[in-house]
Amino acid sequence: MAVSLLQIIAKIISILMMLYLVTGASGFLGKAILCELSKHNARSLTIGRQSINDILCDLVSEVPIINENIIDCVIHAAGKAHSMPKTEAEDQEFFDVNLNGTNNLLRALESLERLPKSFVFISSVAVYGREEGTNIHENAPLLACDPYGSSKIKAEQLVKNWCQTNNVVCTILRLPLLVGINPPGNLGAMINAIKKGYYFNVGGGKAKKSMVLADDVARFIPVIAPIGGIFNLTDGEHPTFSSLSMAIAKKRTPNLPFVLAKIAGKLGDLLGNKAPLNLRKIKKITSDLTFDDSKGRKKGWNPRPVVAYLKDHDLF
Numbered sequence: 449m450a451v452s453l454l455q456i457i458a459k460i461i462s463i464l465m466m467l468y469l470v471t472g473a474s475g476f477l478g479k480a481i482l483c484e485l486s487k488h489n490a491r492s493l494t495i496g497r498q499s500i501n502d503i504l505c506d507l508v509s510e511v512p513i514i515n516e517n518i519i520d521c522v523i524h525a526a527g528k529a530h531s532m533p534k535t536e537a538e539d540q541e542f543f544d545v546n547l548n549g550t551n552n553l554l555r556a557l558e559s560l561e562r563l564p565k566s567f568v569f570i571s572s573v574a575v576y577g578r579e580e581g582t583n584i585h586e587n588a589p590l591l592a593c594d595p596y597g598s599s600k601i602k603a604e605q606l607v608k609n610w611c612q613t614n615n616v617v618c619t620i621l622r623l624p625l626l627v628g629i630n631p632p633g634n635l636g637a638m639i640n641a642i643k644k645g646y647y648f649n650v651g652g653g654k655a656k657k658s659m660v661l662a663d664d665v666a667r668f669i670p671v672i673a674p675i676g677g678i679f680n681l682t683d684g685e686h687p688t689f690s691s692l693s694m695a696i697a698k699k700r701t702p703n704l705p706f707v708l709a710k711i712a713g714k715l716g717d718l719l720g721n722k723a724p725l726n727l728r729k730i731k732k733i734t735s736d737l738t739f740d741d742s743k744g745r746k747k748g749w750n751p752r753p754v755v756a757y758l759k760d761h762d763l764f
Contacts, residue, residue, distance in 0.1 A: 468492045469519045469564070471507065471553060472526030474500060476632050477570060477623075477662050481523055484666035493519070495553070496526065507549035517561035521673050524553060524607075525570040529596060530633040534721075539595040546599035547606065554610050566617040566673040569607045573624045573658065573680060573739050575600050580735035586622070586678045586743055617676040621669075624682055624739060625659035627754050629763065635659075639763050642697045651706035653690030656736045658682040664751040671748050679744040683754045686738040695758035706734065 468485055472478040473494040485492050494501040495512050505512035507526060528545035531538070550569075557563060576584055577591030590601050604620055611618035625635055641647035660681050668681065693701040704712075713730040716723030741749060 466490060466520035467516060467518065469495065469514070469516075469522045471495045471522075471524050471549075472570070474498050475525060476628065476630075477626060477665060478525045480628065480662040480666040481525060481669060484663070484669070488670075490670075507552045508544045509548075509552075511552045512556045514556055514560060519557070519560060519564045521566045521568065521670075522553070522557065522564050523568045523570070523669060523673075524550060527570065527600075527603075529572070533595055542595040542599040543602070546596075547603045550603045550606055554606070558614075563614050563616055566619065566676065567607060567611055568619045568621065568669055568673050569604065571600050571604055571620050571622045572597070573622050575604065575622060576739075578737060579732050580737055582736055582738050583740040584680075584738070585740040586680055617674060619669075619672050619676050620678040621665065621672075622678065622680050622739070623660060623665060624680075625657065626662045626665070627659050627683075627757065628662040629761065631662075638693070639696055642693060642701065643764050647693060647697075648702040648704045649689050649693060650704050650709045650730065651734050652703055653693060653701075654688055655734050656686040656688050656738055657692075658686050658737065658739045659692075659754050661752055661754060661757055668744070668749055672744070675747055677743070677747070679747070679749070680739040680741045681744055681749060681751070682739055682741045683751045684741060684745075685753045685755065686736075687755045689733065691755050692758070695755045696763055698759075709734075 468490060470478060470481055470492055471494070473482050474496055482492060482494070493503065493516060495503045495505055495507065497504065497506050503512050503514065526545070526549060528542050533539045533542070574594070574597035575590045575592050576588055577593060577597055578584060592598050592601055607620065608618055610616070625633070627635060630636070631639070638647060660683050665681055672679065709725070709730050710727070712725045713727035716726035
C-alpha cells in the first residue's frame, strides 16, 4: 500500500511540475484535456486561432513563436474532422490542417532551447479505412483513402519520424466516436435527431460501434505520454445503436425494418448526394465496427462504459 501511495504522489508531483503545450484547446477533446490538467493545477500553454489561446496562430499557414523555451509535453489535438468534402478544395483542407498544421507545429518546437520530452498526437480510427470489422488492432493495415483518414495517416508518419529523429517519446491515440456533453459529429447529429423526434434505428439497431468518453481520454494522456506507443482507445463495450439511442432518449426509439431501409437506400442511390440515405449508408449503420483496446489496458487504460454514462446524463 505504501509503494502504491508513493507512486500516486510521485505522479501528481510530476504533473504539477510539467508544462503542457496544447493545440485544439477550444475543441471538444481539447476542452476536456485542459479541464483535466487544471484539476491537477498543471501548467498549460495553448496555441490556436481564437483569442482564448495563449499563442495566437493559424497552424495551417504559420509557424508559431513559442516564448517558453522548455516544454515538457506537447498534446496536438487540433485537426479537421466532422465534415464531408464535396470539392477538391474541401479535400485539400484536411491535408492543410491535419498535415501542414502538424508540420508547422514541429518546426516551431525545433526552435526551442530544449525539445519536449514527449509528444502526444490525437489521431483517429479512420486511418484503418474500414467500414466494418470486429476488434481491429493497432497493427492492422492503414487503408484509408478518404481525405480525413489519409491526412491522419500522413500526419502520424510525420510525427513518428520527427520523434524518432529527435529522441522524443511519441504517443499516437487513435480515437473512435467521442462522447460527452454537447458532442460534435455523428453523435451530435444523432442526439439532435432524437430530440426532434425523427431518429430511428435500422434493422433493430443491432450494429456495434466503438466509442469513448472524451474525459477518459483526457485522463489517460498524462499517464501514457511518458511511455509512448500507438493505442486504440474505446470504452471496451462497443454499444449497439439500440442501446445508445435508448440511453440518450431514456426510452425506446422507433425502428425501421431492414427491408424498408434497403428500399430507401436504393431510392437514395437514384436521387444522388441530396438523399439522406443510400445503400452505402445503410450498410455502414448496420455493420459492426469495433476496435481492440487491450494494448492500452496493459498500460493503465481503464475507461467507463459509454451507455452507463449516457443513462446518468441528460444530453437534451
